[in-house]
Amino acid sequence: MTGIYSDDVLRLWRAVVLQALLDAGNMGIASMFPNYQPWKIKQIRDEARDWIRAADKDFTEVCENANLDPRIIRQFGMKVIRGDSTAKHNLLKWKYEFRQNKRIGEKTDDS
Numbered sequence: 001m002t003g004i005y006s007d008d009v010l011r012l013w014r015a016v017v018l019q020a021l022l023d024a025g026n027m028g029i030a031s032m033f034p035n036y037q038p039w040k041i042k043q044i045r046d047e048a049r050d051w052i053r054a055a056d057k058d059f060t061e062v063c064e065n066a067n068l069d070p071r072i073i074r075q076f077g078m079k080v081i082r083g084d085s086t087a088k089h090n091l092l093k094w095k096y097e098f099r100q101n102k103r104i105g106e107k108t109d110d111s
Helices: 007-024 038-054 057-065 070-082 085-099
Strands: none
Touching: 007 038, 007 057, 007 070, 007 085, 038 057, 038 070, 057 070, 070 085
16 A cells, blocks of 8 residues: 555554554453453464564555554564563553554653
8 A cells, every 4th residue: 555544544554563462462362352262362362473473565564554664563573472571561551542542652741
């Protein structure tokens, strides 16, 4: 995809990246889908991890559509996969800010 995206389209692509990172970090799948069997949760986690590790054309296009640098997202994703507590904290912060409908990096009265 090329061209200028609306805020809604950009937000959609960023939601895809955010969800993949959350899934790869095993953060929230069970709470979002409490009836999922453990094997299904593991499958979702493993697929997200494989997607981030491979950093293939699809990964690159999704990141670019989200206006995010695929190299930085992959580096961050690998930290999340390894269980880096700072990366996981920052990911939860992004999730919270995303749900509050703030743009990434946007300053708030609290910061």
